[in-house]
Amino acid sequence: MTEILRVENLRKSYDGFLAVNGVSFSVAQGELKALIGPNGAGKSTCFNMLMGQLRPTSGQVFFDGENITGHKPRDIWRRGVGRTFQITGTYQSMTVIENVQMALMSHHRKIFSIAPRAWKLYRDEAFEFLRTVAMEEQADRPCSILAYGDLKRLELAIALCHRPRLLLMDEPTAGMAPSARIELMQLTADIVREQGVSVLFTEHDMDVVFAHSHHIMVLNRGELIADGNAAQVRNNPQVQEVYLGGGTLFKEDSHA
Known part of the structure; x- marks a missing residue:
């Protein structure tokens, strides 16, 4: 597979x-x-360096063969790296489809062309992205009344508007009910399979991780201690030594 x-x-x-x-x-x-x-392992710090929010002390990050180390987040985004966050950041005063239209205006560099007719821009395209995340029936609902799981799906649609080749998802199911977690990650897996988008995600729900990941990396105290498929990680002696307790693979909260 191409790196x-x-x-x-x-x-x-x-x-x-x-x-x-x-x-x-x-x-x-x-x-x-x-x-x-586990909490404090360095996951979010690592994500922030990949996306340009933090400058590494040393080391390099390459996207599609290009060194993007220390580039500004917007430059990295323009190159095709998207991101979702632990806490959703939608415009609560707007409708679902208006949020997606705003993302599309940014993608098409029309964000400063807002006018009385702006609500018509890219509406059909926005519907297609909402259909991808099964939100088209809620297109005209205000974001302020959406369930949290629906906000997470909307955030995914917004991230996809830029047609990223790589999507970084930081705790995508944090705060969601168990059934909604499964639905969101299955949706993400479908997008990966159908569109060829690469996804790197952090997650605290081990059921989600082991059910959907092609490969799993484990960080402990800032160091990578395992990188493999689900069976390899489950059976890794160092992972077992550090994280197994109470009969299940370690649990953590949504902060890293």
Whole structure:
């Protein structure tokens, strides 16, 4: 499979404390890969360096063969890397479809062309993205009254508007009911399979991780200790030593 993301010896230090220490990995085109680890393992720090919110202390990040280390988030986004966040950031005063239209206006560089007729721009295209995430029937509902799971699906539609080749999803099912978690990750897996989008995601729900990931990486204290398929990670002695307890693979909250 073609490599879309390569991370080489990534480090982030805060006053001598290594939050991320020598992390190297790759993500292939069309791969759904999980990055897991206990609270404070360095997952979100790693994500923030990949997307340009944080500058690495050392190491390099390559997207589609191009060195994007330290580039600004908007530049990385324009190159084809999308992101969703733990906490949704939709416009609550707008309808579902208006949120998607705003994302499309940004993608088409029309964000400063807002006028009385702006509500008509890219409406048909917006419906197609809502259909992708099974939200077309809620197109004209205000975001302020949506269930949290629906907001997460809307956020996914917004991220897809830029047609990313790589999507970073930070705790995509945080705060969702168990059934909604399964639906969202199955939807994500379908998008990966049908559109060839690569997805790298962090997650605290191990059922979601093991059910849908092609490969799983495990971070512990800023270091990558495992990288393999579900069976390899489950049977990895170091993972078992660090994380197994109470009869289940470790649990963590939605903060990293």
